[in-house]
Amino acid sequence: xxxxxxxxxxxxxEPFKYSWxxxxxxxxxxxxxxxxxxxxxxxxxxxxxxxxxxxxxxxGLEIVGIAEITVDGISDPTDETGKWxxxxxxxxxKFDNPVTLKQIKAEPKLADxxxxxxxxxxxxxxxxxxxxxxxxxxxx
DNA sequence: GCCAACGTTGGC
DNA sequence: GCCAACGTTGGC
Numbered sequence: 001x002x003x004x005x006x007x008x009x010x011x012x013x014e015p016f017k018y019s020w021x022x023x024x025x026x027x028x029x030x031x032x033x034x035x036x037x038x039x040x041x042x043x044x045x046x047x048x049x050x051x052x053x054x055x056x057x058x059x060g061l062e063i064v065g066i067a068e069i070t071v072d073g074i075s076d077p078t079d080e081t082g083k084w085x086x087x088x089x090x091x092x093x094k095f096d097n098p099v100t101l102k103q104i105k106a107e108p109k110l111a112d113x114x115x116x117x118x119x120x121x122x123x124x125x126x127x128x129x130x131x132x133x134x135x136x137x138x139x140x
Numbered sequence: 141g142c143c144a145a146c147g148t149t150g151g152c
Numbered sequence: 153g154c155c156a157a158c159g160t161t162g163g164c
Binding site (some may be wrong): 014120 | 161
Binding site (some may be wrong): 036037118119120121 | 144145146147
């Protein structure tokens with residue numbers, strides 16, 4: 001348990017559509033509405049216990065906290081064709097200091113992460129060392 | 141509000 | 153199967 005690290009992800013949401021506070025209020029939220037194949041692949045690769053950064057796009061442009069996957073591999077309830085995937089998440093920890101996109105771009109080690117490279121991808125994967133670094137950045 | 145990047149669609 | 157046109161997304 002201790003040595004096996006979960007997978008790490010980054011989930012983007014527009015705060016006026018679905019914000020971190022909305023998730024906290026709901027206690028558990030379904031991450032649906034994804035209509036991008038790469039993002040779908042990432043969603044399907046998620047497992048219960050994986051952790052994901054919660055990122056506010058368009059407004060804020062910062063990672064505001066960490067969510068945990070509570071249910072994996074469900075089909076998107078908003079999709080009638082049944083082709084798209086979704087997961088359920090719950091808030092795990094809010095960052096003391098949100099990590100902004102500007103900070104991430106200013107960090108050479110994060111310059112080639114999926115968030116920066118594929119700015120339009122709504123569900124990106126995060127490497128463990130990138131995860132650690134961003135967590136550290138949120139503490140200072 | 142603008143524009144660049146990317147995905148999708150449709151004509152050939 | 154290629155590629156141009158178009159729509160959408162997201163950073164600025």
